[in-house]
Amino acid sequence: MLLKGRHDFRSDTITEPTEAMRRAMYEAEVGDSARGDDPTVAALEEEAAALLGKEAAMLVPSGTMANLVSLLTWVRRGEEVIAEHRAHVVMSEAGSLGGVVGAMVRTIVTPDGILRPEQVEAAVRAPSVLSPRTALLCIENTHNYAGGTVWSVEQVRAAAEAAHRHDVPVHMDGARIFNAAVALGVPAAELAAPVDSLMFCLSKGLSAPVGSLVLGTRAFVEEARKRRQMVGGAMRQAGVLAAAGLVAIRTMVERLAEDHQRARRLAQQLVGVPGIEVGPEPPSNMVMVDVRGTGLSAAEFGERLASGHNVWTLAVAPTVLRFVTHRHVDDSDVDQAARAIRAVAGSRRIGA
Known part of the structure; x- marks a missing residue:
């Protein structure tokens, strides 16, 4: 339990599983998730994909790993990622963009964490033997270090369209995408629709103990499974954790x-x-x-x-x-x- 008497505002990551989650974890049907035969993991991945309007999803232990696996799937060594200058992938992921992915990052300064389409257009590199290829636009909704700023559906769409005009895919760090959806009063799938991949966390405001989901097309997620294997692999009887995640997305959003x-x-x-x-x-x-x-x-x-x-x-x-x-x-x-x-x-x- 949280320490008695402490008024703890450090993060929504300190949330503990609900009693319903604890019961679901105790009763979870499990298998070997690495071999694809854990039924509870499969159920979570299918339900999460449907909820966000994507073809497929993959469970990983953390949001940082979810972003890393996504970046590894989209970006090759020496290529470049566009991101807001305070983005989580820039500020709080231990330099994995450079150290693990081997990518450069082109940061854009904004007052509120939201990239305007003209900024995206200006940041995309023209093809040149001298320059890195712009491989990905990474956006964050809600934006942590900008104070929980919410991107509207229109703002997500405008930034994505600017990137897509140059054949640059878009990844959303949607660790708190359900906060954005609730703040706007729209389904989370509407915020996810313009992007090519995204992740969200189960272990923040949704109160599950562990886990994040990587989502996108079936082809993207299948490739992401290989990248997950590179940086630690799948968990085994992960249905124990997935059971809490199912309760989280079914009961904790509103x-x-x-x-x-x-x-x-x-x-x-x-x-x-x-x-x-x-x-x-x-x-x-x-x-x-x-x-x-x-x-x-x-x-x-x-x-x-x-x-x-x-x-x-x-x-x-x-x-x-x-x-x-x-x-x-x-x-x-x-x-x-x-x-x-x-x-x-x-x-x-x-x-x-």
């Missing part, structure tokens, strides 16, 4: 709206607090709190929240703290976090 509401509740309580900058309408389940006006770094401010108020968060930039709402955070946790932030900001300004 409740993400509660997380979004609580993110707004937190942000609105912080508007106007001296020394604090925050937008009043976070797009999904993340609230970015800039503490530069207090004279403290994000790490220092976060340490005071944890040690003095048992509120836990994450520094994502020198002066920015990220608060992520999830199913283990209720209104009282949000209100405590707001009180703690006001207290730390106030004490710092008094003592400055």
